[in-house]
Amino acid sequence: MSSQPTTILIVDDEPQIRKFLRISLAAQGYTVLEGANGEHGLAQAALGKPDLVVLDLGLPDMDGQQVLRELRAWSSVPVLVLSVRASEGEKVLALDGGANDYVTKPFGIQEFLARVRVLLRQSLVAEQLESSRSIGPLTVDFAYRRVLLDGAEVALTRKEYAVLEQLARHAGRVVTQQQLLKDIWGPTHTEDTHYLRVVVGHLRQKLADDPASPRFIVTEAGVGYRLKGA
Incomplete structure (x- = not known):
C-alpha cells in the first residue's frame, strides 16, 4: 500500500454525497472510486483493489449489511460505514459483520477524514508487522x-x-x-x-x-x- 497511491472506494447511492466525499478525499491526495449501488460497489472492490471502503447501508439494490457480508467473504479491506441509521442495533450489526468503524450522517468532514486516516494507518501497521x-x-x-x-x-x-x-x-x-x-x-x-x-x-x-x-x-x-x- 505504501508504494502505490492510496485508493478509497465510496459506495453510496446519493450523487451529492459521493461528489462531496470525492472532492474532500481527492484534496487529501487519495484516489477515489465510486459505486452507486451494492452490486457496482462489490465489483469495484474486486477490480479496483481499494485500500479502504466507505459504505452506505441504504442502497437501492441490496442492504449495505448484505454488501458487507459478501465483501467479508473474500476481502479484509478496512470498511468505514457511513449511514443515516443511528440505532445501536444497526451499529452493532455492522461492526459484528466486519465493519471497522461507523459514522452516522450528517457528519463533520474533518472527523470523517481523521477516521479514514486512523483506519489506513492501522491497516498499514498490520501489513508491515505481518512476517x-x-x-x-x-x-x-x-x-x-x-x-x-x-x-x-x-x-x-x-x-x-x-x-x-x-x-x-x-x-x-x-x-x-x-x-x-x-x-x-x-x-x-x-x-x-x-x-x-x-x-x-x-x-x-x-x-x-x-x-x-x-x-x-x-x-x-x-x-x-x-x-x-x-
Missing part, C-alpha cells in the same frame, strides 16, 4: 522471502515469489492481473497478461496446485487471481 502468511500446508515467509510447502522449502524464481507474495499479502482478496503486472513487471506491461499466466502456471506446478480444483491459487476469470484465505 508470514500460512494457507494450510503453504507458508510464505515475507521476512526471509521463503516459501514452504508441507515444511519443505520450494525453490521459486524472483518473479514467481513476487506474484505469490502479492497474493499472500492479500489472501482471500482478488488481485487483478493489471495490478500484478504493474507492481511486478512495471507500468508499461499492464497488458502483457501472457507473462503472468506463464508465471502462475509455473507456480501451480511447483505447489502441486491443480487449477481445476485449486488448493491455493484461484483464477477469477477475466479479473485476476486470489489466494485462498488462511
Whole structure:
C-alpha cells in the first residue's frame, strides 16, 4: 500500500454525497472510486483493489449489511460505514459483520477524514508487522522471502515469489492481473497478461496446485487471481 497511491472506494447511492466525499478525499491526495449501488460497489472492490471502503447501508439494490457480508467473504479491506441509521442495533450489526468503524450522517468532514486516516494507518501497521502468511500446508515467509510447502522449502524464481507474495499479502482478496503486472513487471506491461499466466502456471506446478480444483491459487476469470484465505 505504501508504494502505490492510496485508493478509497465510496459506495453510496446519493450523487451529492459521493461528489462531496470525492472532492474532500481527492484534496487529501487519495484516489477515489465510486459505486452507486451494492452490486457496482462489490465489483469495484474486486477490480479496483481499494485500500479502504466507505459504505452506505441504504442502497437501492441490496442492504449495505448484505454488501458487507459478501465483501467479508473474500476481502479484509478496512470498511468505514457511513449511514443515516443511528440505532445501536444497526451499529452493532455492522461492526459484528466486519465493519471497522461507523459514522452516522450528517457528519463533520474533518472527523470523517481523521477516521479514514486512523483506519489506513492501522491497516498499514498490520501489513508491515505481518512476517508470514500460512494457507494450510503453504507458508510464505515475507521476512526471509521463503516459501514452504508441507515444511519443505520450494525453490521459486524472483518473479514467481513476487506474484505469490502479492497474493499472500492479500489472501482471500482478488488481485487483478493489471495490478500484478504493474507492481511486478512495471507500468508499461499492464497488458502483457501472457507473462503472468506463464508465471502462475509455473507456480501451480511447483505447489502441486491443480487449477481445476485449486488448493491455493484461484483464477477469477477475466479479473485476476486470489489466494485462498488462511
